Amino acid sequence: MKKIISKFKLLIIAVVISGYAMISYSFVDNFFEVSKNLDIFATLFRELNIYYVDETNPGDLMKKGIDDMLGSLDPYTNFIPESEIEDYRYMTTGQYGGIGALVRQVGDYVVISEPYEGFPAQKADLRAGDRLLKVNDIDVKGKKTDDISKYLKGQANTTIKLLIEREGEAKPIEKSIGREEIKIKSVPYSGMLSKNVGYIKLTGFTENAAGEVKSALLELKKNTEFKSLVLDLRGNPGGLLKEAIDIVNLFEEKGTEIVSTRGKVKDWDKVYKGTNSPVDVTIPIIVLVDRGSASASEIVSGSLQDLDRGVVIGQRSYGKGLVQQTRPLSYNAQLKVTVAKYYTPSGRCIQALDYSHRNDDGSVDKVPDSLITAFKTKNGRIVYDGGGIAPDVAVEPQKFSSILGSLVTKNLVFNYATKYRMLHPTIVPAKEFRLTDAEYDEFVAYLNDKEYDYTTKTEKALEDFTTDAKNDKSIDLIGADIAALKTKITHNKKEDLIKYKPEIKQFLEEEIASRYYFQNGRLEASLKDDQEITEAFSLLNDTEKYNKILTTVGTTDKPIHSPEKVKNPK
Numbered sequence: 001m002k003k004i005i006s007k008f009k010l011l012i013i014a015v016v017i018s019g020y021a022m023i024s025y026s027f028v029d030n031f032f033e034v035s036k037n038l039d040i041f042a043t044l045f046r047e048l049n050i051y052y053v054d055e056t057n058p059g060d061l062m063k064k065g066i067d068d069m070l071g072s073l074d075p076y077t078n079f080i081p082e083s084e085i086e087d088y089r090y091m092t093t094g095q096y097g098g099i100g101a102l103v104r105q106v107g108d109y110v111v112i113s114e115p116y117e118g119f120p121a122q123k124a125d126l127r128a129g130d131r132l133l134k135v136n137d138i139d140v141k142g143k144k145t146d147d148i149s150k151y152l153k154g155q156a157n158t159t160i161k162l163l164i165e166r167e168g169e170a171k172p173i174e175k176s177i178g179r180e181e182i183k184i185k186s187v188p189y190s191g192m193l194s195k196n197v198g199y200i201k202l203t204g205f206t207e208n209a210a211g212e213v214k215s216a217l218l219e220l221k222k223n224t225e226f227k228s229l230v231l232d233l234r235g236n237p238g239g240l241l242k243e244a245i246d247i248v249n250l251f252e253e254k255g256t257e258i259v260s261t262r263g264k265v266k267d268w269d270k271v272y273k274g275t276n277s278p279v280d281v282t283i284p285i286i287v288l289v290d291r292g293s294a295s296a297s298e299i300v301s302g303s304l305q306d307l308d309r310g311v312v313i314g315q316r317s318y319g320k321g322l323v324q325q326t327r328p329l330s331y332n333a334q335l336k337v338t339v340a341k342y343y344t345p346s347g348r349c350i351q352a353l354d355y356s357h358r359n360d361d362g363s364v365d366k367v368p369d370s371l372i373t374a375f376k377t378k379n380g381r382i383v384y385d386g387g388g389i390a391p392d393v394a395v396e397p398q399k400f401s402s403i404l405g406s407l408v409t410k411n412l413v414f415n416y417a418t419k420y421r422m423l424h425p426t427i428v429p430a431k432e433f434r435l436t437d438a439e440y441d442e443f444v445a446y447l448n449d450k451e452y453d454y455t456t457k458t459e460k461a462l463e464d465f466t467t468d469a470k471n472d473k474s475i476d477l478i479g480a481d482i483a484a485l486k487t488k489i490t491h492n493k494k495e496d497l498i499k500y501k502p503e504i505k506q507f508l509e510e511e512i513a514s515r516y517y518f519q520n521g522r523l524e525a526s527l528k529d530d531q532e533i534t535e536a537f538s539l540l541n542d543t544e545k546y547n548k549i550l551t552t553v554g555t556t557d558k559p560i561h562s563p564e565k566v567k568n569p570k
Helices: 002-051 058-071 082-093 145-152 209-221 241-249 296-306 402-409 412-423 437-446 457-471 475-489 493-499 501-526 531-540 543-551
Strands: 078-080 095-098 101-106 109-115 131-135 159-165 173-178 180-183 189-192 197-201 228-232 257-262 270-273 285-289 311-314 322-328 334-343 353-358 364-366 374-376 382-384
Touching (some): 101 145, 189 209, 197 531, 257 296, 285 531
Parallel strands (some): 197 228
16 A cells, blocks of 8 residues: 555656646746847847948837837737826826816817816916917927927926917917816716716726716715616726726625636736625616727626626627736836736626737737627626627617718817807806707808818719729710719708708807816717617616616527728727
């Protein structure tokens, strides 16, 4: 017996030694490959800088090499040089030093497009539409928005001097504005949409986003008639994982699994549960998502869906199921690197693109239908992985006319709002603001001498058809018919201004409301004719239908994805 035990021990030792040797060999082999290639890169870089025929910029060369190397992985693994750390800090904290205003390019000048309420620009009466002529006595004609943004940003408690031109004022106006630490809220607006439906708009997941949502929720709960909530995550690109977990925890019991992550490094194989006491675990919730809802937005919407805690309305979300972490580098630079994939409580990974297997041309495939897997929610409903969060109630995205696109991109809506603000010192609250038919006619008259044009989808289709006919050498046979058809479908601006009046009027009202009530006013004006909000109201007023969606087992259709390739994926 002792001999058997002794042999067994020797066997175990042999296996352990063998395994250790394999691991050691693998580690040494990998270390050698890394060291060898770093040495090759360093010697190449040195020789190139010494012998290349023209002068080179070592910093630019290295940045280009790093960016191209990381570009072969995924769009979220990035090098952040010291010079861009402040921009990165803004993305994660929502904080920066500056005057608190958005700018945009209009012709040769940069203009203020929107001052943030409560910050230096607004307190100094800087208005949307103000044209920047000089910044600290520097003539800024011809400068781009990026250049101007760098001028306007700076350390808090420093002063910047602006010379602006304002419509309706005979002479330029000089302003001296003190910079402050600007903190952009993740919850720019919350309030009651109706007698008993509350609303919270969440635009990002920067530090303390969960705290802002909690504060907004507690404020809504002070209203005794508050019975249900709409959480708006549309256009929210995500942010910090912790904030997403804490937001779900507001509506779920402490200890509930909210999300898990899995990575190559085992330290990233984690399960995240709620660690706080919730605020409300019973209130009906509608979560609004669209194609712009990504990352942390998908953790919140996907977790609430998997836990059958709320109904998701809108369009399929973006499909970013990748987690990033920053790693410190030399000289205060950082590497933002993808370290794991995240999984909702049912086990779904909602990553839409497979960056680990690129095609020969560099394109990336979406997850094929054959690999899409079914999962079950807490109540047994069927949900699927492989491409974002599919809404429980799908709403077709709103499509806008070509004429509206032209009016917006040519800054004609923006410029008219500036003119309107000059002529009207005050307006009614944003929720109530409506342009009269006579005022819309004034806008149409304003456009009479303005340059703008566009190509409708029908016109574009006819252009493509004409090109095909020429290529097929059939243009001689049908050329006359094409010409006649072109005459019939060629757009008429005046007719289109009438035909698409409702959507143009809506954009005008939002832009004008922002001139008086800033970001909150723009948002309140946009909610008046919001199709997803209308759908949310309908569902929240039908308790039976709301509950049925959350309890009906196994009826969700499997999503069908197009087998498209995504070139140069972002």
